[in-house]
Amino acid sequence: MGKALSIFIPTFVVVLIVNQMFYGFCFKSYCLSAAFPKVVVLSILVSFFIFFVSDSSNKE
Structure with a gap:
């Protein structure tokens, strides 16, 4: 759960900023x-x- 949140939070911030770039x-x-x-x-x-x-890359 911790790894998923550590991926989701930065992804959310980046997607939010990129989304708002398209709206000025x-x-x-x-x-x-x-x-x-x-x-x-x-x-x-x-x-x-x-x-x-x-x-999947960690399992290989």
Whole structure:
């Protein structure tokens, strides 16, 4: 669980910043609240990919 969170939190921050780059770096509360659901879903997908790729490379 700790490894998954250590992957998810930086991924969430990076995806949030990249997402907001496309909306003029709007970090106001209404911009972030609109972006939050999409960013969470994308972060989960990217985190699972990173987790399983790193896990499979450790087994080899």
